[in-house]
Amino acid sequence: MLVDSHCHLDFPDFAEERAAIVVRALAAGVGRMVTISTRVRRFQQIVEIAETFNEVYCSVGTHPHNAAEELDVTADELVRLSGHPKVVAIGEAGLDYHYDKAPRDAQAQGFRAHIAAARRTGLPLVIHARNADDDMASILEDETGKGAFPFILHCFSSGRRLAEVGVALGGYVSFSGILTFKNSPDLRAIAADVPRDRLLVETDAPYLAPIPHRGKRNEPAYVTNTAKVLAETIGVSETEIAYITTGNFFRLFTKMPRPDMARI
Ligand SMILES: [Zn+2]
Numbered sequence: 001m002l003v004d005s006h007c008h009l010d011f012p013d014f015a016e017e018r019a020a021i022v023v024r025a026l027a028a029g030v031g032r033m034v035t036i037s038t039r040v041r042r043f044q045q046i047v048e049i050a051e052t053f054n055e056v057y058c059s060v061g062t063h064p065h066n067a068a069e070e071l072d073v074t075a076d077e078l079v080r081l082s083g084h085p086k087v088v089a090i091g092e093a094g095l096d097y098h099y100d101k102a103p104r105d106a107q108a109q110g111f112r113a114h115i116a117a118a119r120r121t122g123l124p125l126v127i128h129a130r131n132a133d134d135d136m137a138s139i140l141e142d143e144t145g146k147g148a149f150p151f152i153l154h155c156f157s158s159g160r161r162l163a164e165v166g167v168a169l170g171g172y173v174s175f176s177g178i179l180t181f182k183n184s185p186d187l188r189a190i191a192a193d194v195p196r197d198r199l200l201v202e203t204d205a206p207y208l209a210p211i212p213h214r215g216k217r218n219e220p221a222y223v224t225n226t227a228k229v230l231a232e233t234i235g236v237s238e239t240e241i242a243y244i245t246t247g248n249f250f251r252l253f254t255k256m257p258r259p260d261m262a263r264i
């Protein structure tokens with residue numbers, strides 16, 4: 001069994017077809033999906049999707065793109081909302097200096113509120129980091145110094161040093177379809193050096209469909225393509241990569257009911 005640790009099933013791309021997409025994921029061996037919140041103000045819609053499907057769980061948080069609109073979201077509110085039984089993570093939050101859709105100080109402020117919520121709840125923080133390697137590394141070092149919290153560098157596409165800092169601080173590194181792209185040899189080299197017990201896979205659907213679906217709408221079933229390339233990259237079989245990444249997933253997402261690992 002594989003897990004899609006990061007998708008966006010609430011996006012309009014999936015509106016009519018959500019049930020069919022979940023069925024296709026299950027048929028492909030993708031047994032759990034975490035649909036990730038990008039706006040706390042739309043949390044209710046995310047929760048309803050998670051409540052509809054047994055195998056779908058969710059997070060609560062504000063994407064850095066929306067940080068300026070949700071600066072009033074406090075760690076207290078995130079902690080309160082995360083009490084819902086289907087909420088298994090905080091985020092996605094972080095720093096995106098590629099698009100710079102929100103002022104950088106607002107992104108950092110929101111990010112630190114999410115870190116506080118992750119520290120208090122023990123739920124993993126889903127971190128979005130793009131073109132912000134130095135600031136991300138320094139905030140992670142600073143905040144970890146105040147007290148550890150579990151986290152994932154999701155859709156990892158940053159430089160080697162950020163991966164190393166994240167791993168040194170106890171974090172996990174999640175790879176998306178970017179890993180499969182021909183022009184990603186540097187990313188595969190980084191993935192090969194991440195300790196096996198810190199590796200995760202995701203789709204970030206509807207974006208970033210892996211090869212051979214590149215350019216099309218992505219969906220959770222396609223995490224199988226990324227897992228296959230990750231297996232080749234680190235030199236293990238497809239059965240082993242499922243065991244490694246799914247085992248890591250359940251070790252990190254501690255609130256998620258754990259299946260019998262002997263059967264996956
Ligand atoms: Zn993201």
Ligand SMILES: [Zn+2]
Pocket residue numbers: 006007008036092204
């Ligand atoms: Zn995302």
